[in-house]
Amino acid sequence: MEELDGEPTVTLIPGVNSQKKQMCFDWGPGEMLVCETSFNKKEKSDMMPGCPFIHIIRKNEDVYSQILRKLFNESHGIFVGLQRIEEELTGKSRKAQLVRVSKNYRSVIRACLEEMHQLAIAGKDPASDRQFSIQVSSLSAMELIWNLCEILFIEVAPAGPLLLHLLDWVQLHVCEVDSLSADVLGSENPSKHERFWNLVTVLVLQGRLDEARQMLSKEANTNPTSAGMCRILGDLMRTMPVLSPGNTQTLTELELKWQHWHEGCERHLQDGTFASSPHLESLCKIMLGDEAALLEQKELLSNWYHFLVTRLLYSHPTVKPMDLHFYAQSSLDLFLGGESSPEPLDNILMAAFEFDIHQVIKECSIALSNWWFVAHLTDLLDHCKLLQSHNLYFGSNMREFLLLEYASGLFAHHSLWQLGVDYFDYCPELGRVSLELHIERIPLSTEQKALKVLRVCEQRQMTEQVRSICKILAMKAVRNNRLGSALSWSIRAKDAAFATLVSDRFLRDYCERGCFSDLDLIDNLGPAMMLSDRLTFLGKYREFHRLYGEKRFVDAASLLLSLMTSQIAPRTFWMTLLTDALPLLEQKQVIFSAEQTYELMRCLEDLTSGRPVRGEPDAQQLQDDDVETTKVEMLRLALARNLARSIVKEGSLEGS
């Protein structure tokens, strides 16, 4: 038994009392059925009326969110595009492409996040507002994690640029500063605003030193006594060496310059340059990476990873990826200070800093309420060739396992099944079987929908499923008395048995009504006629009628005879065929030759002599037999007369 990673969550089903009654359940592809059984839990309790309902328990509610549907649909396109990225692409171009894909995914998350946020603050009713804000925080956590994974695993930024990326990451996700800045700058006298120093501090904490300098110059203008100090601090900010993307300087050069600058800062602090202004002094301490000074700004930092990045910025700007986890762990410990324990999000980020991809994915799977995130992230990381060594002890690999889970969730949804198809396609091992199992369970409400499902199956050569869908549709059509449609569907399924069945229905209808229905179809069968003997017979028999209608009696007669002699016509139908021959036999000119007449006679004798001897006939049977006997007698007479005429005719022709 594997160890459990967390306590399973308890879902309470309203109306079901599991204290009193035993419950039973059954798994579905993405859902579960639960109902009360009639068994009592304890013997003593008397017969209680139970809950008369069967409940459907859905595993992932998120699939049913209107806004997340956009996420699923839009990311589907990105996913399919990613799978088509050519394998040959290597090195830089491949990496650039993967980073672009990752950014696309994030922008889709962002778009959903913004829309969700709009709804959450729109305030229609408190219950849904709460629901929305839960989803907003879940989505923003996803974006945060994804962005970090992008920096660490996909971009694989080396020392130097790494910190710039992390800085961007923090600036993007700790965005209260923008509203604060708008607030302060919007006031009449910014430097007198009560949160002015908060703003300056946040800007420094986020490494936005240019903006911080502008703020300081405002302060210098309004407060001449501190102007000198502001200028010095501003100069320190301006001269802080940073790595710029276009610059060619080496890391060592940067480190040297930075060391020099750092010492300069320290000197100012020791000299007491800013002693008269606690605000400026604290800023200077921050810029020196002083942990105590940083931790004083806990409120403004708001979380430990901001603390981490600020700390790195001002004390280890050229941190190597491998050393990150050390700083991360100590930052987390320092920031929480033993007051609270880390939350799931903290653990996930920590796992990322430790470059433990599997731990990231595992923690995300547990913490997040849907499979979308882990499935797409894992797939992307797999394309970066980061997961190849990892195989699960069940199913196939992790990527495939997560994609299958996600796609099954889509199939459980009423209308998202079409997206699921493509995900199954890109699961090499179990995708196809899963698709086969799921696609058969899609309700075929209209032919249009059936055609779409059929197209999915046909494109993947899933012949068994194609057959089954066509058969369902053919059955439906028969039930609705749409024989033409039924025949079309069985022809499409190449289902000979069903075609025979439908053809029999046509023939029976003909016998009852004396005319054919659905001529537009039967007259245009073409090569499809060969599907089953009965269908061939139906087509040929109709052709006989057409020839007869066109007064091409000779052709009609030989066709009629060949239907019987070639055994295409079912025995039960021979009497009808022979009866159809009667008017031909009675025509003025001789149509059946002597030889053909012999054949007809043989058929008739075959039919009559082969009859089983029955026991006591009842009145109805007697009457039927009577009609039958008359018919046979008439036929015999007509055949005999025709034979005579044909012998005479043939004899006279030969004689002449």
Next chain:
Amino acid sequence: MEEIYAKFVSQKISKTRWRPVPPGSLQTVETFATGSWDNEENYVSLWSIGDFGNLDSDGGFEGDHQLLCDIRHHGDVMDLQFFDQERIVAASSTGCVTVFLHHPNNQTLSVSQQWTRAHYHTGPGSPSCSSAPCTGVVCSNPEIVTVGEDGRINLFRADHKEAIRTIDNADSSTLHAVTFLRTPEILTVNSIGQLKIWDFRQQGNEPSQILSLTGDRVPLHCVDRHPNQQHVVATGGQDGMLSIWDVRQGTMPVSLLKAHEAEMWEVHFHPSNPDHLFTCSEDGSLWHWDACTDVPEKSSLFHQGGRNSTFLSHSISNQANVHQSLISSWLITDPAKDRIEITSLLPNRTLSVNSLDVLGPCLVCGTDAEAIYVTRQLFS
């Protein structure tokens, strides 16, 4: 085409239609209707592409289409047509045909008329009937014609409660689409590759003419008539082929053009620029077919026909044809002349493009990937 806007709408779109612009008015195209399918709750919605940056402050940039109003629709929306400026006719998978009325004052939609059992099956033995999806509808004020999976054709009038005319069992297979040829004649396509012309002046339930693809019986899914030449008809089939027919002559298509890789769901001639044709398909593509006849030879026929003797003789021997070809670029069946230019309009393939509509310089299409694409510069 420079700008094509996509918007994800959280419902699979089965139909998109522009609201017609009143003839002779200077109004621009700005409103379209959509219908959804295969959702637990389906909607008929009206959208605007007009610039109303003043109306929405939250990020709706110019060019993005905004929802005006919507209304629940029972069952999948199988087809959608504007009856006039205010009224929309929707065909439902429940066999119901509904006329929705748009109230521009308070931006709402309401049901103005409904024929609940326009299409139904009669099962064997059981007198109770089950509903059959209505697959197509076409309007020509005041008449509405509907077709369905039950092979039935109904003729309604907007002001009548009952159907004016019903042809039961008009087709043994499913009727997929219908269009007016010239009143009172209609054209239907079915699932065994036939095109049938019906004349409402004739009694009985026989079509006045049947045209069909030979042999293969490939189902036809859509049909559109040339806006100016009523005998020229385009259809799209299950194999993605585009067929052009001349209903005056022959029972076979004039030309078969290899097009999409899967079902062609809709085909539309551009209403005012019929040398342009648009098709969309299950394979997720949307194509623009340009058959502009600005071939140099054409003009030379008039100006220097006498000088070029071979060309002259050619033109004499085929005088009738030449005359005709000058009128319709779609009926020329010369494979050597590769005059039709095809462009794909969607940037990357998605799920099925179920519907499209063109009007003036605007095109709208809707997909199973729950996105609506709009462009306002078709010919730029």
